[in-house]
Structures are given as C-alpha cells and as structure tokens.
Amino acid sequence: MLCFWGAQVREGFELVKPDQVRHGKCGIQSVCPRTAVQDMSAGRSFAGFIRDGKVSVLRLRSEDYNHDGKLKQLQLKYKIIQIVCGGDGAVLLVDGGNVLIMDKSTVCKPLKGLENRQVIQIACGDHHSMALTKDGQVFVWGENSHGQLGLRKDHPGSPSAQHVQSLSGVPLAQISAGGDHSFVLSLSGVVFGWGKNSAGQLGLGDTTDRHVPTVVNRLNRKKTVSISCGGEHTATLSKGGTVFTFGSGGSGQLGHKSFRDEHHPRVVAELWGSEVSQITCGRHHTLVSVASSKLIYSFGCGTQGQLGNGEMINTSVPYPVDLSAECNDEYTIEKLIAGENHSFVLSFKEPGNESKPIPSRGILTLDDRMIGRWLSGSEPWKMIKKDINKVFSSAASLNGSFLKTSCDQHYQTSEDHCGLDFDLVKTSFVKISKNESLISEIVKVVQQTLLPSLNPNPVGEESLRVYLLLPELIRRLKKQQRTELTEALASKILQLDPDSLKLLEKYWSRLPDGWLKGLVKLFKKASAYLIGRIAADTMNLDIQTRLPKFVQILQLVYQVCCSANRSITKSDFIINEINELLDVLQTINDDMLNNLVMLHLAEQIQAMIDQQNFSDAVLKNLISLPCIFNLEAKCSYMKNRAWKGCFPLTLRRTALLEDSFSQLRMAPQQQLQEFCLSVFYTEDMKRTDVNKRDFFHNVFEELCAPESLMFMYNDNQTMSWFPAQLSVEKEKYFLFGILCALAFNNNSVVHLPFPLALFKKLLNVKPSLEDLIEFESVLGKSLQYILDYSEEVEEMEMIYTIVWQGIEVELDPAEPGKKVTNSNREDFVDKYVDHILNKSVEEVFEEFKRGFFKACDRCILEMFEPEELRGVLVGNEEYDWDILKQNTTYEGSFYAEHPTIISFWEVFDELTSNEKKAFLLFLTGFEKVPILGMSAVKMRVRPLFIFTQDHLPEALTCHALLELPVYQNKETLKTKLIEAINHKRGFWEE
Template sequence: MLCYWGARVIEGFGLVQPDQVKHGHSGIRSMWPTSKVQDMSAGRSFLGFIQDGKVSVLRLRSEDCDCHLETLDNDGIRRIVCGGDGAVLLSDSGKVLFMDKPTVCKPLKSLDNRQVIQIACGDHHSMALTNDGQLFVWGENSHGQLGLKKDHPTSLSAQHVQSLSGIPVAQISAGGDHSFVLSLSGVVFGWGKNSAGQLGLGDTTDRHVPTLVKSLHWKKTVSISCGGEHTATLSKGGTVFTFGSGCHGQLGHKSFKDEHHPRVVAELWGSKVSHVTCGRHHTLVSVASSKLIYSFGCEIQGHLGNGELTTQSVSFPVDLPNECNDEYTIDKLIAGENHSFALFVKELESKAKSNPGSGVLTLNDRIIDRWLSGTDAWAIIKQEINTVFSSAASVNGSFLKTSWDNHYQTSEEHCGLDFDLVKTSFAKLSENKSLISEVVKVVQQALLPSLNANPTGVESLRVYLLLPELIRHLKKQKIELTEALASKILQLEPDACKVLEKYWSKLPDDWLKSLMKLFHKESAELIGQVSCGEMGYDLTRRLKKFLQILQMINQVCCSANRDIANRDFIIHEIHDLLVTLETTLRTVVLWILWAAFNDDWEDTLKLGDHCFKTITILVKFPFAVDTVSKQRIFSYLEWELLVSFPDPDKMASHGNILHINRESVLTDTLKYLRQQTHSFRNPLQVVFIGENGVDMRGLSAEFFSLISESFLKCERKVLEVHESSLVWFNPDNTKDTRDFYYLGVICGMALFNDLYINIDFSLALYKKLLQLSPTLNDLEELSPLEARTLKSLLEEDEEEVVDMFSFDFTVKGKKLIPNGDQIPVTKANRQKYVDLYVDFVFNKSVKKQFKHFSEGFSTGCPLDAWSIFHPEELQELLQGSPEYDWKELQQCASYERCSASDELIKNFWTVFFELSEENKKKFLMFLYGTYRVPLGGFSKRPLKISLLDCGDAKDRSPEAQTCFDRLILPKYSDINTLRDKLIHAITYCKVFGRA
C-alpha cells in the first residue's frame, strides 16, 4: 500500500486508475498498486518507481500540476534516487545509470568496472558507494559538496573520495548541497555547504573535505538523512538528532532557529523512532512499534499530512488511514520537496524482506567458513578475497565487536575490534594454503600500497592491528609483508601514529606480545644473517625499519606500564654480530702485521664494514642491546673513531700527554686544556711530575680520581654535596660557568677513556644528558627530606591540612610563576606546584651550569654513541657500580707463582675481609687507581696476586702494578706482618703504586 500527501499530483501516478485512489483525512491518499513497488524516490523535478525491475518516472510540475508519466525499459533496476535535476539508478549487477531527462537514461561509464551498492542524489551532485567501501562523487562542487578539496572543479565523471578510502562506510546521504557518510561504527562525516550549520560542526563555514562530526561520537548513529539545508540522524535506541536550517520548523525543536550542533528532538524522546527522512523543508519520522508517522516543518502545501496548512516546529502524527494499523507495516518513508510518501508492506512480507548487497563486503567468521567449505566456485572466492583484502575500508569494517554495541564506542582509546574472533578466524584461514596464498597476494599487491599516510578517522587504523595477526600465521613471504607493513606505519602522520600507539597500549597482553615478537624475530633474523656473513643494503634497510617499529612498541610498553619486560626486547643475536666483527678485525690486523693477504682480503674488509654499519644502526636503538654488548659497541666505535679520524698535528706537538703535579691537579689540568692542544679523539696519557710511572691506564685512573676530589673541594664551589651524599650543580655559582664546561670535559674524557670519576652525581644528571626529564623520585634520591615533604603534600586528602603547609609558588625565594609569592598552594594546584618545584631544582636553577657542562661533556667524549646507554648504565660507566661484592673479588682473583691454597694467600684474604668498608675501598684505590667498581662487577677487572719471594720480605710493603691490575705480595712469614704492611700501604700510598 502507498500513501501520499502534499502538493497536487496526478491521481494514482499511473500505477492505478484514479478512481482506485482512496481519499482520507488531511488530504492523505492511499492506493494499492497492482504490481509491487520495490523502491521509490521523490526529488524536486521527478518522482520515480521501480516495479519488477522496471522504472517509471513522473515529472512533477508544481506550477500547473500537469503530470506526465514515462516508462523506461531498463530491466534489473533495484534502486532509484531522485535529486534536484535528475535521478540516479542502480541495477542489480551494481551498475549506475543517470537520468537528466524523463526519457533518457545513460550508464555512468566511469563506474563501469565497479560494483556499486548504494547511491545518493543532491540538488546538483550525486554519490555512489562500491562494495569494497570506496566512495565516488560527481556533479557540481560549488560548496565543496564533492569532498575533493577546495577549488576542485565540477566533474561529470565519478571521482574517488580518497580521504575516506579507509572508512568502512555503512550509509551515504546527499542533501541540497551537502553530503554525509556514516561508518559501520556510527562515526559521522559531513562536508559541503554549511550556511545554516547543516554539517553539525558548530559553525557556518563550508567544508571541502569530509570532516568528523565530533558531537555525534558514541551516539550509536545508525542512519542519516539530508534535507535541503538541514540534516537528521537516528541513533540505535531510536533517538533523533536534527541540525541546520530551522526557519520552517523542520528541526522539530519548538523554534525556527538554526542549530549548528546536533540536538535531540525532545518531543520524540522515548518514541523509539525506526526511520527518519528529510525533505527540502520538512522532516518525517516513523515508529515501527506503534505504526505511527510524525512530521514537522513546512506545511504550506499539506505535506505534513495532519490537516494544518501552517509551518509546525514540533512533531505531530500524520492522519494515516485506518488500514495502516492492521496488517501493514511501514517499509519506507520519502520526503520530497512538496510531497511526502509512505510505502507499506504486509507484516509477513516485511519479516521476509532483506536488502542483500547494500553493505560494504567485510570479512567475518561465516564467510571464512564458506570459503573453507568449498561450496562456492574458486573464481567466486577469489573475487571476494580480492574485494575484501584489496580495500582498507573492507578490512577496517571486519571483525567488529558487536556485543553490547562495543564497536559504537570506537575512539582514540577503543578500536572496536573483537580480538578473539580475529584470532580464531585468521587461524582457520591460514590452514588452507590456497586461500592464504591468495590473501597474501592481494594484501601485498593491492591493500598495502593503497594505505593512506594521513587517514581520515581512527577507524582507518584498524588495518594496522589486523595485519600483524594475519602475518603472524604466515610461513611464506612473512618478512616481505612485515617490511611493507613497517614502511606504512612509519609513513603515518604524527597524529595518526599517536592513535595507533594508543591502540597498541590497549591491546590484550597476548596480542601486544605477538606484535612485539613479530618485529623482534625479524630483526633478530636479519642481524643473524649479517653475523653469518651476508651483506647488502637491503638487510640494513629492513633492519632499521623493524627496529623503529620495535622502538615504538617498547615506548608504548614503558609509558603504559604493560607487562612486557625490557629484557624481552633485547636481541641476543647482537652478541654474535659483535663476535663476527671482532674476528674480522683480528683477521685484518694479522694480515696487516704479517703482510699476508689472500683472496678473501676484500670480502673480509667488506664484511667488517658491513658489521660496523649495522652497529651504527643499533646505537639508535639501545632498548634492543644488553649492557655488555653496549660496552663492546662503544669500544668498537671508539676504535673506529681513532683509526678513521686521527689527529696527528695535535699528537705531534705535545703527544697528548698531560703533565701534572699531585698538589695542583686541577690548576695544571685547566691550564693544559686551555691550550687547546689536546686531541680528544686519542687516548689520554698522564705523567705525574717527579714520578717514574708509565701510564698504561693506571695513572689515568688515578688522575681522574684526584681531579674529581679537586672539583668537590674547589673553592669556587662548583658542586654541592647533599644530605644524601649525592652531588649536584651549585645553583648559586653563575659567574664561573667555564668551570662547569671543564667539569663536563673531564667527565667526557673519563667516559671516552673507559675510566671513572669519583663524583657521585645524581641519576638526574644522566637523564638530562640523555634528554629525559627528572622526576620527583630523582629529587627524593638527591634530597630525601625535600621530596618527602612534597609527597606528603600530594598525598594529603584534607584541604585544610594542605593549607597548613603554607606553601606558595616559590622555591628558596625564587618565583616559579609570575607573582608566585602571592599564589598559595592548594589541593587544586598542588600537582602543578610539585612539577614546577622539581623542574626548578633540576632545570631552571642550573640551566646555565648544565648547558656548559653538556657542551664540555660532548667535547671530552667526541663519540656521541654514549647515547646508547640508559641513564643507569651511563651512571655506572662513569661512576662505577654501586655494588661492592667483595666475595666476587676473591672468586675472580688469579695467582702467579702461588695458589689459593697457600698459607700466604689464605692470610691475605683473612686480613682483607677484616678490613673496614673504607679500607677495602682504599685497597681498590691502591690497586687500580680508583675505588670504583666496573660496570658488571669485579669480574670485568679481576685481581692478579703475584708472589714476591725475597729474603727481606719483612722490610717490604705490598706493591701495586696499577696498569696490570696486579698486587705484588712479599712472602710474609705471619699474618700480623701481612696485616700491618697492607694497612700501611693502602693508607699512606701517595705515589703511584707505592707506599
């Protein structure tokens, strides 16, 4: 049954005889066509019907009501949409035809190779959606209604809206000069004319590209309808939102004002509306449960259907004939310019009716089962695979979590995917070699190349979550697909990349671990290939990409506190790479020494060079390298720097030798450095004036210990020792800033020469060097009392107690913010105060000091590869390990001309373990020139004890060959003599290696 009302038209439309039209209340007519109406549409000029796949078009001439019926002999038409100037038709095979004259119907050739599933028509533009989720537009672009960017010309051929290529579109709609699409997850995009706010964006500025309507987020939008200059949306629960022009009351808000944001039609609240459609100046809604139709807007020609001929800004029910409430239900509502139509079908027909082929083809468990069953021909399956896996829109619309409408919550925090369904579906798909092979081919050749670096909407990013799970199940072409995926992720614009990282941070544990393992495994395999002698730019290029993705995942795990340990990111194959490099270097050195080159000479050099290039890549990804390997990498790069960039001029003039007096270490050193003759790229050589020692690291080690103490005791007070015994820059020393520069130079030189400083800097210093921000925990390490007070301030629940702290925004009289002394710290602003306090201590108060120190550090250590270390590792490299495992010192000791079972050695260890902690450290200073423990413990610098069998042992003191880590121990006759001599040696040692 068809009901219609509004401006005068020819009785029966030629579908029935005029006398078969029944006239009801309020000008509503009803009729029963002899042939079922499959679809119909009303525009400004035409009214179209589809019956048995054939189209009938009626020209509407409002000026004289002269209606003329035309029939088009086009079989297989299933959809018609009438616009302002003409109509667009859709055939059963997915072909699009357009009609601008009642008797002329032409195919739209630019869409010949596409299977279209939806069409829409505005006043002067049209839209078509294909089964793979691609949106095409054509017509006028006066207000940007084509969505093809500003100044794009009018187009008579269909143009692809590329910005929406990744959005799984559920519905398209075209208004007068504006356009909308709705995604499967209820996300709404609008563009085009916005003079009355019909885009719902809060303003009246036209948009030339699809723009997200943020105010409709999470409203569970299921349909959209565009009018002349207004828009209506329907939510899943039946709530109607309208926005745009309200001058005719068409928004239903009890007013005639325009609305620039979507607003609920309050009069319909609780009605559970099932359908909404917009005409040019009026709106119709239907409620399936009550079989009622409501209307509001312009009523001048009776197109509201309630007997009134005035505009109405609130909804009133349409006076439907009594037959509509019996065995019929509403199938379709059509609101034209001056007409309204309601198509009714019988209840049984409505339940049986479906609309196949109107949605984008997406992947689900049912389709995969059908593919696996083999019931369809292979050609059909291949076509479906191509449709789904060549389109980002189709992939992004697959496997949505529909339980509890979860996918409607899609946002930057929620991706809307059903992870369990994805996992089981891809596992099944991978079992069939033919299917998975075809999928891989399509993904590699079509999907990945099509991905947009700047996608519109967060739904476009689901593909980056789905593809790793698909790749994980592959056995072939895994590395190629992984590389292609990595390339696309790295090409993403920063905003899109941030959203993807948020999605990663919310992944289930097993998914996040699988993602990490995918790129970890591929990185490890590439490093392993280099270790085995394979070379080529392609290897290092791939490795860099994989490591970049792995770094992103590592940062996500750290910031989100995910349960993946840092050690899981370490690539142990790096050890093999370093072994290969070491072997190669040793071979090259031997060839040079022996002048015995063979046919493998050039290949070996190339392998060494390739290993070095691989190592320089690893420097940028410290999370993947264990501490020991980092030290080795740093050492190799030091060696390469020395070999590749020697400084013979400076070496020749002074030999890179520092001559100093023990009594004036700091003065002599600064004088030497100011001469600017030192080559920082070469090892330091130290000579203590008046002493015969030759520097083979031992003298240099002692030098750095002595100059560290000099800086701590410096009268200019460069450093401050806090109550924690840790050291920080003196914020009050702002005049002698060059002292901080030279302090940095000394620290950099110590690092470059693999030696230690005896200054216990706070970990915050190393964070700052690595461009990381110190935190309240760092302040607690440096100044426990200060930090505990601040923590108490943050933890206090009572506002009154917070006020009792009587803090303002100052630190030691320094204002943290303008007028800080006038602003009290309250419960509301205390976090800001604490953050500013920490920033002041570690940054603002020592800005100049740190700047000069950092510059000096980079000068003293010309190899910037120290950035490979974590702050804790860099701290231990420069200051030594804080752990003193004395048992380890004993266990790692070796012996010359004696053994661990000798009485003398037993007595030595007995005496050693009797020593106080301070004297044990003095022993280290005596033996090594520093009391700092190497990173990795005493095993990295083991003690050697050499027996001196002489007749005058009782007159001799122990001696230390510092350069060789050797203790020369006379053969004392008893333990007491040994004790006295050892304590005297470590206490009164002033000259290198002697008491």
C-alpha cells in the same frame, strides 16, 4: 502500497488508473499498483519508480516546467534495484552493482570510473552524486562549487566517478547527499560531513564550507545508525531512536519549536522517547517513522501540503501524519521518501511478499560465518578466492570486521577504545591459519594489494584497526612469509602521519597482554633474524635499510609500555643476537691486530675490514633505538666502537684543571665526540691508558670537592647539586660538562656524587620527588608526608613561599603568599621539587648540558636509561670479592695453587674494606665496581721476573693485569702490596 501527499501531480502518478487512487484525510493519497513498487525517489525535476526491475519516471512541474509529464518507462536492458532522484536527473543502481546516470532528457548511460566496482549504495544531491562500493570505497561525481565532492578545494568537479581517498579505510554503513553537502556514516557511528555549510548543515559549529570529509565530533558515541541530508539541513538517528537535526531551520525543518538555524546537532526534544526507527529529509521538510506505533511525524515546510497534516503552513514541531487506518493496520512501513515538495511512504502487507524492495546492503566484512563457509568446502575454490580478494584487499572491509557488538561497545570507538573483539579475532585467525590454501591466498592479497593501498593519512580512529589485525594474522604465518609481511607492515606504520601514529600507540598501550607481547615478539623475531645473518658473516646491503624498520617499531612499542606502565618487561625487547654481533666485531678486531696484519694476508684483511665496516654501519643505525640492547651490549658497544683518531691532552700533574680547561676550551666538537682521549703528562710524555684513568680520577676528585665551590652539598656531605647562586665562573660548568662526557666516551668510572636527577635531566626525563628524597632525605620525606597526610583539613598551615639556598621564592608568583590546602598540596609539592631540581639551577645546568653534548653524541647517550647512565659514569658499590677471585686467570708460571698466589689471596682477604677498594683502583683505575658488576673485572696475574725484593707490584689498568713479584714470604708480599696501593696509584709504569 504507496502513500503520498504534497504538491499537485498527475493523478496517482499514473501508476494506476485515476479511479483506483484512494483519497484519505489531509490530502493523503494511496495507490496499490498491480505490479508493486519496489523502490522510488523524488527530486526537484523527477519522480522515479521501480517495478519488477524496470524504471518509470515522471517529470514534475516546476518553475521551468509548469505541468506534470507523463509516466515514462525507460527502455533499459538492465534490472534496476534502486533509484535516487536529485536536482536535475537521477542515478540508477543495477542489480550486480553497476551505476547508470539519467540526465534531464531521461537518457541513461553507464557512469565512467566505476568499472569493475560493485556498488551497493547511491545518493544524489542537487548537482553531485555519490556511490558506496562493496569494498567500502566512496566515489563522487558532479559539481564541486562548495567542496561537496570532498576531493580538495581546487578540484573543478568531474563527470566521471572520483575516489574520495581520504575516506579509504573507514568502514562505512551509509552515504547521503544533500543540496550541496555530503555525509557518510561509519559502522561504529562516526559521522563525516563536507561541502556547503552556509546554514551550519555540517554540524561543526560554524558556517564555513569544508572541502574534505570532517568528523562531526558532537555526534561521537551517540550510536548513530542513520543519516539523511536535505536541501540545507541534516538529520541523524541514534540506535535508541533519538533524532538530531542541524542546519537551516527557516521553514521549521529542524523540529526545534523555532525557525532559526542550528550549527550544532541538537536533539528533537518533541520526539524524545518515541524510539524513532527511520528518518528522511526533503528539500525543506523532514519525516520520521516510529515502527512500534506505525506513526509518521513531519515538520518543516508545508506550504504545498507536504507535511500531510491538512495545513498549508510551515511547522517547527513534529506532528503525526494522518494516514488511513488501512495503512496502519494492514501494512508495514518500509521506506520514507521526502522530495522537493512531496512526501511518500512505501509499505507492504504482512507477512512480507515477494515484491519487497531489496534491503540496503552493507560493505563486505569478514566474520565467523564467512570463515566457516571457506573451511567447510561447500563453495567452489574460485568463489572463495573471490571473497578473499574482496575482503583482504580492502582496509575498509577489514576495519569493519570483528567488531565488539556486545553492549554496543564498538559504538564507543575512540582514542581509548578500538572497537575490536580480540577473542573473536584470535579464534578466527587460528582457524584460517590451519588451512594452507586459505592462508597462502590471503598472504598474496595482503602483500600485493592491501598493504600498498594503505593510506598514510587515514581519517578517524576506525581506519587504524587494520594495524592491530594484521600483526595477529602475520604471527600465524611461516617464517619466510612472516618476515616479508612484517617488513611491509613496519614500513606502512612508519609512514603514518604523526597524529595517526600517536593514536596507534594509544591503541597499543591498551592491547590485551597476550596481543601486546605477540606484537613485540613479531618484530623482535624479524629483527633477530636479520641481526643473526650479519653475525653469521652474511653481508647483505639490504639489511642495513631493512633492519631499522623492525627495531623502530620495537622502540615505539617499548616507549608505549614504559609510559603506560604495562607488565611487559624490558627483557621482552632485548635481542641477544646483538651481543653475538658485537662479539663478531671484537673477534675481527683481535684477528686483524694479532694475526692477519703480521701475516700480511691482504685479501683476508680486506674482507674483514669490509665486514667490520658493514657491521659498524648497522650498529650505528641501531644505537638510537636502544630497547633491543641489554646493558652488556650497550657497554660492549661503547667499549669497542671505532675511533677516528686520538685527541691529546698534554698536562702537568700539578695543574690538571688549569691545563685541561685551557685545551678543552678550544677543542673542536668532532674531535671531542669521535676521537679517543690520550693523556700526556709533561713529566714523562708517555701516552698510556694509565695516564687517562689517573687524570679522570684526580680531576673529578678535585672538581667535586667542597673546596672547588662549584656545587652545594646535602646535609651529610655525601651528594652534590648545582647551586642557585654562582660562586665561580659559569664557564666552569660548561667545561665540567665536557669532562663528564669525555669520561663517558672513554669508559671511565669517575667520582660524580650526584643524585639520579642529574642523569634524568641529561636524558630529558623529569626528576621526581624520589630524586629529591635521594638528595635531601629530610626535606623530601617531609614533602612526601604532606602528600600522604590523611586527615581532612582545608588549610595545612603552610604557604607557597619557600626558602632555598638562602633565597626566598614564590612558587606561585601570580598569587604571593598562597596557602597550601588539601586540594592543592600535590601542586605545591610538584612546584617545590621542580624549583629545586629544575628552575633554581636552570642557567647553570644548561651550561653543563651544553658542554656535555659538545663532547658526547646525543644518540649514544640515549642508549641508556638514567639508572644505567649513572652506573656507566659512576659505577656501583656492590663489592663481591669472591667473584673477583673466581674470575681471575693466571699466566706464565703462575697457577691457582702456586705458593705466591695462595699467599696473595690470603693477604687480600686480610685487607680492610678500604684497602680492597684501593686495590681495585690500583688494578683498574676505578674506585667503584663497573656497572656490569664485579664479574666484568677480569683480573690477570703474571709473575714479574725482573725485580728485587724491594720491587713493588705493578698493574696495567687497561688490561686489569697485576704483575706480582715472587716474594720470599707472605709478610713481604703484604707490605709491598699495601705500599703499592697506597702510594703508587697513578704513577706506575705500563
């Protein structure tokens, strides 16, 4: 049955004979044609009807056409399943997915631009139209005067279908076209609008036109299930039956008891609790249906009876349409249609009959049922391949798959929730991966079609689901397929615009543990494979560009894990093959120096140089992505990196600071960063590694001593910090920074008694209360006590005014004398810590930092965590002398049971703790243990043959080599060893 009311038309639209038209109350008429109406639509110029797949149209009276036309059946060779009438013509959907357009003269022709596309939905505005394809793509055509095509501002419009690329990847449920505006709805209820906005019909809070799809944020998480556009207003329906309207309200079409426009979506309060099941907007009126009560409500323009309430006036409040009892009792309302000046209800008897319209179909998505069909073998392989191509070539289809439907959770899709059912995804991909034919076909489609099509500037959160789904799929593949797809996926992730990448990182931070570890493992395996190829002496210039992609993703995920405090550990990211690559480089260096150069094997030398240069280039690309390096690898890289030359310092032992400062002041940045430091003492003018270590030891002892006046010290004089008031020239901090960087570059452990805050600040990590506690434990613990104080007191008898280094400071200058309360105590502590570790030393620290980065490549420094950086520069105090003994090797005539060696270790065990530390300084040039622990100190002992009994032991610090005379007895050995470590440090010969 078709019921209709509104402006006068030819009796019964000529669908039946005039005497078969039923006339009800309030001008409502109904017809029951012999051939049932399957679908119909009414626009400004035409009303169209589909019966048995055939289309009939009737021209409506208008200003240009003052009488109704006759019902005319279009002579088409196609079966039509849907018609939508617009301002001038109509759009027809053919069974099978083709689209025809009908012009003013009712001539129909195929729409260009949709060849080989299966359309599932069509929409028509005044001068533009839309189509949604099975794979989730939106196409538009017509005029673009207000941006209603969603293409771009300067697009002139088009008679052929144009792809709205900005919506690629969004899994859409519905499209709708208004007068000159357009809307789409995603499967998870996100609403996008664009086009004319003169009355606020886009719901964005203003009246500015939009030329690209824009999210209506006020409708987020409202579980929107349907949208409808009118001439200049819009209505949406939520799953629970709530109706929102916005835009022009001049005829009351918003239903808000007023005739004013609304620029934001607003609930139609009069319908609250009615559980509306259907909405549709006409030119200036709105219809809604409540399935449970079989009631239809109308509001808006009624001057031609289109509200069906017996009045010819505009109404701003929803009133029931007075349908006959026959319609209510015997028929089920299937579709509401609102036109220019007409309203229609398409109903069918219960139970449904064969003439019901074909339900509106959604985009193709992957689900358990489809996978089951593929695996059962019930369908021909040709059909299965066709389905695979449709689903896995479309980001929109994949993004609409595996949604978490329980409790409607996918409607909560946001920056915090991706909407995926992870368990369902996992079980589905496990099933697929067991069928080799299926997985091979899927890989081909993903590689050749899906990945190349991904939009680097996706719209909305739903577009990013594909980046969560694909890693889980790729993990199930064989090695070769996995590596290729992983690389392609990595490239696409790195091409994402910054906002989308940031959102993807948020999704990563909330992945289930198994998924997150799987993601890391995927990119880690690919990275390890390529690094292994380099280490195995397989030169491939491709690797130099391919490898960083994988590692960049690992670095991003690592940073996400650190920020989100995830349980995944640093060790999960480390690639041990890096250590093998560094070992290969060291071996090459050793071979070139010890063997090939001596033999003059030019070809082998060149091959090794090429391999060394290639490996160095790869490592240089990776040092800014340090998550894959373990501490040993980082230190090995620092120790073995290639220098471009030597940067010499010529110094007087009696004027180390004066001489070094004068030369560092003028040193070029490139030499400081890329040249190895060489130290010459004027007393002997020999360049030795001993001189360098001796220089660093002495210069830092002098700079960090209280007498230097450069720093302030904590209460027990164990730690230094920058002063709030300068007592020396500011330039000294700049030069001090250069010296610290040079020590770092040259792998020298120095006396640098600073809290971890110093190293955090160098790495742009914000210092914390824990760092203040390390420096000033009493003050820091007092502030911690304030945070931990449990009693409920409003004021804490403290104010924001503090005294630091003798200077009174207002922590909140805007409110001097502000009191500390229970509610602001965290702010007070944060500001206190920030002042001491940041603001009070800002000027002097920036000088130090400027000097540090003049001499140190920032990328190399950022390889290290703050704790690691401190360990590299300062060492540690974990003195395990047993490990030193176990790792010692003997050369020449010495061996472990040699009498002199036995005496040496007996003497060593008798040394005091300070004497043992002095011996370490004597042996290595470092007073503290290197960051890798005592196991990194590989002491070698060999006999010193040319000596007298007065000769002292000697050391080559760069090799940790002890040259030990063969003394006549243990007592002499002990005397000479103690004399050497106490009096000869820094002045022995190499």
